[in-house]
Amino acid sequence: MSVENQRVISALVEGILGVEAARGALDALDVDPALMAERGPHVSRAAFAMAMNIALFHDLLERVPSGAAYVADRLARGGKVVFDHGALRTVRMPEGPTGELPPGEEAFTRILTPLGYHMAAVYPLDRLRMTGRAYRHADLPEAIPQFFLSELHVDRFDPQFAEAAARAFGTSRDPLTADAKAVLGKYADGDAVSLAEAAAALPVIVAAFDRQHQPVSIGDYELLLSRSHEAAWIATEGNAFNHATDRVADVAALAERLKADDWPMKDRLEISRTGRVRQTAFRADTVERLFAGNELRRVPGSFYEFISRDIDPETGRLDLAFDTGNATGIFAMTSARDEGSA
Structure with missing residues (x-):
């Protein structure tokens, strides 16, 4: 098949996951x-963003x-x-970058903004000494998954914590290559990106991630x-998806069915x-992670979430907001204590 006739999202997802895994991911998602x-031959920012989300959803599973x-x-x-949103956590040091990474959420806004995302709302998570921000896609806000991007503020903790955080996160490397940054730059400038460049x-x-x-x-x-x-979770899991979320018609009914079938459900429904x-x-x-000194421990990993959204009567559209209490x-869900050596 010529480049001009290739379905862009299928080609991109197959390129990163392989044909069989890509088929499974695409079959699972609406x-x-x-x-x-x-x-093709070019890839819109919306298609690139969706392909990226499909790959991240697959990684979460x-x-x-x-x-x-x-x-x-x-x-x-x-x-x-229906993939509603993915969530990830970042660390903002009292000043400067996080190792080689830009500080806090900037490590990801440099990716999301060129791909068409804009900040939709800020959610103070004061009890956690964090700030959450929702990033929504400008082109297809209901169809392309949102990002709930949070920052942990090291300067809100004591000096001993800050020293440990500097040791833990100060070794961060920047995974983005010059070529990848150039593609993001093209999207930011509104220039055409070829399928080969996107792939x-x-x-x-x-x-x-x-x-x-x-x-x-x-x-x-x-x-x-x-x-x-949350800081301990980032120490072992980094900036991987903390959770991915399935948008369902009736989350309360689903939760009751899953509880009855002994799925590992949260006890209480969160309502905005x-x-x-x-x-x-x-x-x-629970996942097994390697620590310095080649010591293995079992710690909380990521999880799977469910959400129901009603129509906002003021707009007549789906309410895509989040809620500080819900968040x-x-x-x-990742607050379980360290479970000891494996």
């Missing part, structure tokens, strides 16, 4: 037909067995996943954990102040 119909099992169950019941840049950009720092010491991990479960956004989640899967409750 992707907007207009996006799936786009053909590879790391979260409970999420993969749920998706398989949903498919077996004749359904598909080469996508794996590099997806690799940014991972841990970029060296394994931390047990001592620093335990110190971070004593002050912030408007009542229009309702969320719950599986508890984080704080959902973040607790």
Whole structure:
């Protein structure tokens, strides 16, 4: 098939995941037909953003067995996943960059903004000493997954915590190559990006959603954990998707069914102040991670989330907002204490 006739998203996802895994990911997700119909030789920012999200969703399922099992169950019941949003956590040091990475969320706004995302709202997470921000796609806001991008503010903790954070996160490398940055620059300037350029840049950009720092010491991990479960989570998992979220029609009914079937459900439904956004989640899967000194421990990994969104009567469109209370409750899914040596 010529480049001109290739379906862009399918080609990009196959290029990064391989044909079989790409087929599985595309079959699992309910992707907007207009996006799936786009053909080469160029790749729009919307198509690139969707392909990136599909790859990140696949990565989340590879790391979260409970999420993969749920998706398989949903498919077996004749359904598909509507990928609502992904969440990731960053660290903002008191000043300067985070190792070689730009500070805090800037490590990812440099990716999201050129691809058509804009900041939709700010959510103070004061109890967690963090700030969350929602990034929504300008072209197809209901069809392309949002990002809930949070920063942990090191300057809101004590000096001992700050020293441990500097040791833990100061080794971060910048995974973006000059070529990948050039492609993002083209998108930022509104220039055409060829399928070949997009296919080469996508794996590099997806690799940014991972841990970029060296394994931390047990001592620093335990110190971070004593002050912030979120900081400890970032110490082992980095900037990987903290969770991916399935948009469902009735999250309350789904939660009751999943609880009855002994899925690892959160105890309580989170309901926004408007009542229009309702969320719950599986508890984080436990993962084995290597620490400095080649010590293995089992720690909380990522998780799978569910959300229902109602129509906002003021706009007549789907309410795409988040809620500070909901977010704080959902973040607790990774708050389990370190489970000891493996």
